[in-house]
Structures are given as structure tokens and as C-alpha cells.
Amino acid sequence: MTGLAVEDLSFVRGGRWVLEGISFAIAGGEMVALLGPNGAGKTTLLRLVLRLLQPRSGRVLLDGRPISGMSRRELATHLAYVPQGHGVVFPYRVRDVVALGRLAGGAMLAPVVPVADREAAELAMSRLAIGHLADRSYATLSGGERQAVLIARALAQGARLLVLDEPETGLDYGQQQRLAELLRQLAGEGYGILATTHDPLRAARLFSRAILMREGRLVADGPAAEMLSAAAIADLYGFNVASVRPA
Numbered sequence: 601m602t603g604l605a606v607e608d609l610s611f612v613r614g615g616r617w618v619l620e621g622i623s624f625a626i627a628g629g630e631m632v633a634l635l636g637p638n639g640a641g642k643t644t645l646l647r648l649v650l651r652l653l654q655p656r657s658g659r660v661l662l663d664g665r666p667i668s669g670m671s672r673r674e675l676a677t678h679l680a681y682v683p684q685g686h687g688v689v690f691p692y693r694v695r696d697v698v699a700l701g702r703l704a705g706g707a708m709l710a711p712v713v714p715v716a717d718r719e720a721a722e723l724a725m726s727r728l729a730i731g732h733l734a735d736r737s738y739a740t741l742s743g744g745e746r747q748a749v750l751i752a753r754a755l756a757q758g759a760r761l762l763v764l765d766e767p768e769t770g771l772d773y774g775q776q777q778r779l780a781e782l783l784r785q786l787a788g789e790g791y792g793i794l795a796t797t798h799d800p801l802r803a804a805r806l807f808s809r810a811i812l813m814r815e816g817r818l819v820a821d822g823p824a825a826e827m828l829s830a831a832a833i834a835d836l837y838g839f840n841v842a843s844v845r846p847a
């Protein structure tokens with residue numbers, strides 16, 4: 601199948617099963633939220649999908665091919681990662697950070713960035729409406745601006761599956777709305793989207809599907825509005841349903 605498939609994935613860390621028997625698939629056009637309490641294994645799962653960790657058993661496939669047999673370059677043509685914007689910060693110009701997305705796809709480090717790569721970077725910046733930031737230092741940007749730059753970098757990469765780690769963290773309300781609109785548009789164009797989030801009420805509105813994890817296991821997978829009912833949220837995070845306010 602096209603898209604991402606995770607098959608019976610398990611991972612052991614320090615003699616402890618951190619993930620067990622995780623299976624799901626994401627097709628182009630799907631917007632999938634990954635939720636679960638702290639320590640549920642969400643980051644570990646993303647790192648396995650990105651091949652930054654090796655599973656104890658099971659496998660990850662992209663467009664039907666196991667990622668274990670792909671070169672880094674091939675992997676980057678299928679899948680782009682948007683980390684949290686407040687990680688390590690380099691004092692590069694924004695246009696150079698976005699152009700780095702092209703390097704992931706195998707463009708050569710050259711004194712002059714090839715025209716096609718420069719154009720892909722410019723297109724991605726205009727898509728995110730950050731052209732005015734092109735010559736600013738990434739280190740001086742706000743959290744929301746950094747998030748937009750990292751998404752532009754992922755789009756410049758050309759991959760059709762986007763994996764985002766808590767993309768709304770640190771964004772104000774307006775920026776959250778703009779991010780939501782952009783993700784919807786991308787899904788409408790056939791991008792597959794997998795994002796971790798700690799906000800089930802927003803996830804229920806924004807995402808078409810939700811995957812819920814607890815203690816290293818997948819406990820539910822289905823339409824977001826259905827999976828993230830007040831009762832389901834209370835059960836997942838372990839508190840009284842009466843304290844969940846409607847969205």
C-alpha cells in the first residue's frame with residue numbers, strides 16, 4: 601500500500617518492553633493524532649518510524665517497502681520530520697534552514713545551491729507565508745516563526761508523509777489556527793500527517809483520526825471525534841470524566 605505501515609512493532613530499552621505489538625497504517629490524505637500520557641511511548645514510536653531507533657521486532661514500511669532496507673536519502677524522499685521548534689537552534693539564515701530540507705533528499709553540498717533546490721525552498725517559504733523572514737537568523741525567531749520554518753523545510757524536502765512532534769507547543773491561538781488550516785490543506789492535497797499532541801480536545805476537532813497509546817501499547821485507533829470523547833479522554837489520562845469540559 602502507499603503511505604506508512606507499522607507492523608507489530610516492539611522495542612526494548614534497558615531490559616524493559618517500552619513498546620509492544622504496535623500496528624497501524626496511514627494513507628495519503630489522513631491526519632492522524634498520536635496521544636497518550638507522559639511515558640506512553642509516543643516519542644519512541646516516532647523515533648522508530650524515523651529509523652533513529654531499531655525495533656526489537658516488527659517493521660515499518662513506506663509505500664510498501666521496509667525502511668530497514670532504504671538509504672537515508674530514500675527515506676527522506678518518503679518522510680519528513682518536523683521537530684519541536686524549541687530544540688537546538690543554529691544561527692543560520694531562514695532561507696538556508698529551509699534549503700536544508702533539500703539536502704535530506706540527497707542534494708549535494710555545493711558552494712552554489714542548485715536552482716531547483718533554491719526554487720523548492722522559495723516555494724515552501726511562500727506556502728508558509730514566511731518569505732519576509734528569509735534573510736533573518738533562525739536563532740532570532742519566535743516559537744511560531746520557527747515552527748513555520750521547520751514545516752517549510754519539511755515541504756521543501758518533497759516527502760509526502762509528515763511526522764510532527766507536538767507542533768502546537770508554544771504557539772499562540774492565532775498561530776494554532778493557521779497551523780490547523782495549513783495541515784488541513786496539506787491533507788487535502790494528499791499528504792499523510794502523523795502528529796503527537798497533548799491536547800485531546802483540539803485533536804478531536806482538527807484531526808480525522810486518533811491513535812491512543814498507554815504503557816507502550818496501542819489502546820484505540822479510529823475517528824478522532826469518536827476516540828476522543830470525554831469518557832475516553834478521562835480513561836486514557838486516568839481522571840474523573842466530570843472534570844472534562846466540552847470543547
Ligand SMILES: Nc1ncnc2c1ncn2[C@@H]1O[C@H](COP(=O)(O)OP(=O)(O)OP(=O)(O)O)[C@@H](O)[C@H]1O
Nearest residue numbers: 613614618636637638639640641642643644645798
Ligand atoms: N533515553 C532513555 N533512557 C531510558 N528510558 C527512556 C529514555 N527515553 C525514554 N525512556 C522511557 O521510555 C518510556 C517511553 O518514553 P517516551 O519518551 O517514548 O514516551 P512519550 O509518550 O513520548 O512521553 P512524553 O509525553 O512525556 O513525551 C518511558 O518510560 C520513558 O521513561
